[in-house]
Amino acid sequence: MSVRYLIVDDEAPSRANLRLALAAHPDWLLLAECDGAAAARAALADNEVDVIFLDIQMPIESGLVLAREISRLRTPPLIVFVTAYSEHAVDAFEVHALDYLLKPLSDARLAQAVERIGAMLGQRQREAYGAALRDYVDAGITQAAQRLERINVRSVGRIEQIRVDDILWVxxxxxxxxxxxxxxxxxxxxxxxxxxxLLEPSDFLRVHRSAIVRRSQIARLETIGDGSYRLTLRCGAEVAVSERYLGALKAAM
Structure with missing residues (x-):
C-alpha cells in the first residue's frame, strides 16, 4: 500500500532530515514539502493525502491552526505533530492518541510512527482519528491542566474514546x-x-504509587495483617494504600 504524505515545516533542514529518513520506506510517496500552512492548504487541495508531518511552531501561522481545519474533515489525513516541546508538554498528544515526533528526530521513534500509521490506514480508522484530533484542537494544547473529558485509547490500528466519567480507578x-x-x-x-x-483532583485521588481512585468510589479503609492499608471501592475492587497518601485519603473520607 502506497502512503502519500506531506511535510509541513518552516525550517528547510528539518524538512530535509525527515525526507531523507522516510526515504528508507519505499512505499511512502512524498507529495510536497511545505514551508507553512498556506502552502500545505494548496497541496491538500491538489492531492489526496494520507499523512501530514506537521510542525507546530511556525512563524506566520501555527500548525495547530491547520490541524483545527483538518480535524473538521470527515476523513482527515493522519497528522504526526513534529515539535520541539519538552516531554511534559506532549501529554495532550498521548491522552488523545495522536502521534508526535520530538526534535531532533529519532530514527527509532519515526519507525514506530510509521508502523502505527500503517495500522491506522489498514483499519480505515480515519473517522475515529478525526474525532480524537477534534478533541485535541478544540481543547487547545495549553489547556492540558483543565478538566479532561475523554481519553482516546489507541490499540493496533484502532482508536476508542473512553469517557473520564466512566473511569472507576486507574x-x-x-x-x-x-x-x-x-x-x-x-x-x-x-x-x-x-x-x-491531567485528571481533575476534585474527582480523583492518588492512594498509592501505582493507583488512583475516583473519590466517589471510596467506601472502606482497613488495616491488614502486616500493618499496611487496603481500600475497598464501591465497585468491589480492593486497592493498596501507601503511607505517603494515607493522610489525604483519610481527609477525603
Whole structure:
C-alpha cells in the first residue's frame, strides 16, 4: 500500500532530515514539502493525502491552526505533530492518541510512527482519528491542566474514546495505565504520573504509587495483617494504600 504524505515545516533542514529518513520506506510517496500552512492548504487541495508531518511552531501561522481545519474533515489525513516541546508538554498528544515526533528526530521513534500509521490506514480508522484530533484542537494544547473529558485509547490500528466519567480507578502498568471501567479494563499508553496531572483532583485521588481512585468510589479503609492499608471501592475492587497518601485519603473520607 502506497502512503502519500506531506511535510509541513518552516525550517528547510528539518524538512530535509525527515525526507531523507522516510526515504528508507519505499512505499511512502512524498507529495510536497511545505514551508507553512498556506502552502500545505494548496497541496491538500491538489492531492489526496494520507499523512501530514506537521510542525507546530511556525512563524506566520501555527500548525495547530491547520490541524483545527483538518480535524473538521470527515476523513482527515493522519497528522504526526513534529515539535520541539519538552516531554511534559506532549501529554495532550498521548491522552488523545495522536502521534508526535520530538526534535531532533529519532530514527527509532519515526519507525514506530510509521508502523502505527500503517495500522491506522489498514483499519480505515480515519473517522475515529478525526474525532480524537477534534478533541485535541478544540481543547487547545495549553489547556492540558483543565478538566479532561475523554481519553482516546489507541490499540493496533484502532482508536476508542473512553469517557473520564466512566473511569472507576486507574492502575499503573509500567509505561501504561489500566483504566478500570464497569466490567472491563482498558490499557492506555501513558504513565500514571502523567495521567494524574491531567485528571481533575476534585474527582480523583492518588492512594498509592501505582493507583488512583475516583473519590466517589471510596467506601472502606482497613488495616491488614502486616500493618499496611487496603481500600475497598464501591465497585468491589480492593486497592493498596501507601503511607505517603494515607493522610489525604483519610481527609477525603
Amino acid at each position: 492502575e499503573s502498568a509500567g509505561n501504561y495505565v489500566e483504566l478500570q471501567l464497569d466490567g472491563r479494563t482498558v490499557l492506555h499508553r501513558i504513565t500514571l504520573n502523567r495521567l494524574e496531572a
